[in-house]
Each structure stands twice: as structure tokens, then as C-alpha cells.
Amino acid sequence: MAISTAAANLPGDAHYLTELEQDARREKRQLFALCTPGLLLTMLLLFLPIGWLFWFSFIDADGNPTFEHYSRIWTEGAYVQIFVITFQISILVTVICVLLGYPVAYCLSQLPAKWSGLLLIGILLPFWTSLLVRTYAWLVLLQRRGIVNDTLIDLGIVQQPLPLMHNMTGTIIGMVHIMIPFLVLPLYASMKSIDGSYLRAAANLGASPTRAFWEIYLPLSLPGLLAGLVLTFILCLGFYITPAVLGGGRVQMIAQRIEASVHLYPTWGPASALGAVLLLLTTLILLASHLLLGRWRRRLG
Incomplete structure (x- = not known):
């Protein structure tokens, strides 16, 4: 009242x-x-499996609390090596996607809406095909008597077939093909929001196109680039099918090791511990990227 x-x-x-x-x-x-x-249902579906994962990572075969699963990860060199390989491949794939995807996104953002829409369909087209089918397609292309090696030999570039599969090279090629749309799409959305008058103003003030790009356009596109980087890198950390097929068992990432642990051990404790560590590392990467993006926005704004 x-x-x-x-x-x-x-x-x-x-x-x-x-x-x-x-x-x-x-x-x-x-x-x-x-x-x-909806929020309660989302929280239930999200936190219940994560809680179940962490619970099993601290339980041994007899149902007693234990830290053995986590200690095994750090004491056995094989696990550490698998994490190192996983991060190496993820970083390489992310860097290659940036080198290939940034020019593509830039060209798409500069084209008229009609042509950029048509080209975007070409980027989205792989999503309409099964991941397994695309991976086996690369297996056919990269084999010793595949199209790639036959073409290189016919052109006289190489004399012997190159080892392009069942190794890290084939794994990276297949992952780059699958992951590059995840970098191009957020980067393209960020570039489309950049006001072209900034570049025209820089040109009127005497800046060369190269200088205007490095000092104006690139910083303004960094939020989209960072979002694409994080999305690509985190998805690479959990890859399973492509390394398993194109790596031929010689390239083992953490997802493959988790699958092997489920079959190797009588309980899900070791696999749960590997998943929990990977989840923790992914969360830290997301938090770090969020802080970097917030700092960069304050800098621009």
C-alpha cells in the first residue's frame, strides 16, 4: 500500500x-x-550424466571410493602421450582451418548476397552427408592406389605413392575437411556485421588496403574468429570416427582410448576418469576463451 x-x-x-x-x-x-x-529438464539431462560420470570415476570394481583411475592417467606414460597427441592434432587441425577458412569467410562476406548465399550452400552441403560416409570417402581418395596418389604420379610430381592414410597426415586431412565449416560460419557472421565505412574512412585518411585490413578489419573480426577457433578445437578433442578410420589404429586420440577402456576394464571407472579429465580441460578452455573474448570486446567497445 x-x-x-x-x-x-x-x-x-x-x-x-x-x-x-x-x-x-x-x-x-x-x-x-x-x-x-525447460530449464529444469535441460539441467536434469545435462548434470545427471555428468554427475554419473564423475561418480563412476571415483569407484573401483568393488564399489569402494578410489583415486586409482586418476592416478593411472598421470603415472602411465601411454595416457599422457594420448592426451599430447589429441591436443597436437586438435591444434594443427584448428590452425589449418583458420588458414583455409579465413580467406573463404572474407570472400563470402565481400560478395553480393545472392552469390554468398549460393556459396554458403556449398559449405553447408557436407552436413547433409553422414560423417562416416565422408570419412570413408577420404579413405578411398587417400589410399595408395587412390585418386590423389594416381593423379600425383600421372603428373610426375611423385614417383611412388605417398603414405596419406593410416597415419597422422590422413587423420588431419579428414578432420580439416569436416571441421572447416564450423570455423567459416561464425567467422562469416562476424564479418558480415562489420561496417564497411570503417575501411572507407581508413582509406580516406591515407591507410593502404593492407594496413586497413590488419589494423581495422582483422581486430573487428576477432570475436567471430575466436568463437570459430574454440568451437573447432573443442570438437576436435572428442573426435572418434575419423582418427579410427583414417588413422588405422596408429593414431589414437582420447575418444578412442575411452572406447577401448570400456571394453578393457570390468568397470567404467577408467573410462569415466578419462572423460572427466577431458571434460575438465574443455571447460577450462571455454572459460579462458570467454575471458579473452570479454576482454577483447571491452577493448573494442
């Missing part, structure tokens, strides 16, 4: 603003009430 009496004594504009604030708060409460069932 006191609040309504005070609001009634306010001037006309202030009373109108008070009503707007009350309506805004009422609308927020209604939206929150409508979203609550």
Missing part, C-alpha cells in the same frame, strides 16, 4: 516510468515461469 501511495504522489512522467518498470518486472517473471520447465 505504501508503494502504491508513493507512486501515486509522483509526477506524471515518473509515475509512467514506475508503471513501465513494474510491467517489465512482471514480464520477466512470466517469462521465467514459462522457461522454468
Whole structure:
């Protein structure tokens, strides 16, 4: 009653603003009430499996608490080596995707909407095909008597077939082909939002196209580039099919080791510990990228 009496004594504009604030708060409460069932379901589906994963990582075969699964990861060199290989491949694939994807996204952002839309269909087209099918297609292309080696021999570039599969080379080629759309799409969206008048103003002030790109365009596109980097890198950490097929068992990433641990040990404890460590590392990467992106936005803004 006191609040309504005070609001009634306010001037006309202030009373109108008070009503707007009350309506805004009422609308927020209604939206929150409508979203609550979906949020609860999402939290249940998200945190229940994660809690189950961490629980099994601390339980031995007899159901007793143990840290053996985690200690095995750090004491056995094979596990450490698998993590190192996983991060090496993920970093290499991400760097190659940036080198190939940034020019593509830049060209798409500069083209008219009609042509950029058609070319975007070509980038999205691989999503309509199964990941397994695309991986086996590379297996056919990269084999010793495949199209790639036959073409190189026919052109006289090489004399003997190159070892392009069942090694890290084939794994990286297949992963780059699969991951490059995940970098191009957020980068393209970021580039389309850049106002072209900035570059024209820089040109009017005497900046060369190269200098305008490095000092204006590239910094403005960095939020999209960082988002694509993080998305590509994190997805690479959990790759399974492509390393298993194109690596031929010689290139083992952490997802393959998790699958092997499920079959090797009588409990899911070792596999759960590997998954928990990978999840923790991924979370730290996401937090670091979020901090970097926030700092960069404050810098630009």
C-alpha cells in the first residue's frame, strides 16, 4: 500500500516510468515461469550424466571410493602421450582451418548476397552427408592406389605413392575437411556485421588496403574468429570416427582410448576418469576463451 501511495504522489512522467518498470518486472517473471520447465529438464539431462560420470570415476570394481583411475592417467606414460597427441592434432587441425577458412569467410562476406548465399550452400552441403560416409570417402581418395596418389604420379610430381592414410597426415586431412565449416560460419557472421565505412574512412585518411585490413578489419573480426577457433578445437578433442578410420589404429586420440577402456576394464571407472579429465580441460578452455573474448570486446567497445 505504501508503494502504491508513493507512486501515486509522483509526477506524471515518473509515475509512467514506475508503471513501465513494474510491467517489465512482471514480464520477466512470466517469462521465467514459462522457461522454468525447460530449464529444469535441460539441467536434469545435462548434470545427471555428468554427475554419473564423475561418480563412476571415483569407484573401483568393488564399489569402494578410489583415486586409482586418476592416478593411472598421470603415472602411465601411454595416457599422457594420448592426451599430447589429441591436443597436437586438435591444434594443427584448428590452425589449418583458420588458414583455409579465413580467406573463404572474407570472400563470402565481400560478395553480393545472392552469390554468398549460393556459396554458403556449398559449405553447408557436407552436413547433409553422414560423417562416416565422408570419412570413408577420404579413405578411398587417400589410399595408395587412390585418386590423389594416381593423379600425383600421372603428373610426375611423385614417383611412388605417398603414405596419406593410416597415419597422422590422413587423420588431419579428414578432420580439416569436416571441421572447416564450423570455423567459416561464425567467422562469416562476424564479418558480415562489420561496417564497411570503417575501411572507407581508413582509406580516406591515407591507410593502404593492407594496413586497413590488419589494423581495422582483422581486430573487428576477432570475436567471430575466436568463437570459430574454440568451437573447432573443442570438437576436435572428442573426435572418434575419423582418427579410427583414417588413422588405422596408429593414431589414437582420447575418444578412442575411452572406447577401448570400456571394453578393457570390468568397470567404467577408467573410462569415466578419462572423460572427466577431458571434460575438465574443455571447460577450462571455454572459460579462458570467454575471458579473452570479454576482454577483447571491452577493448573494442
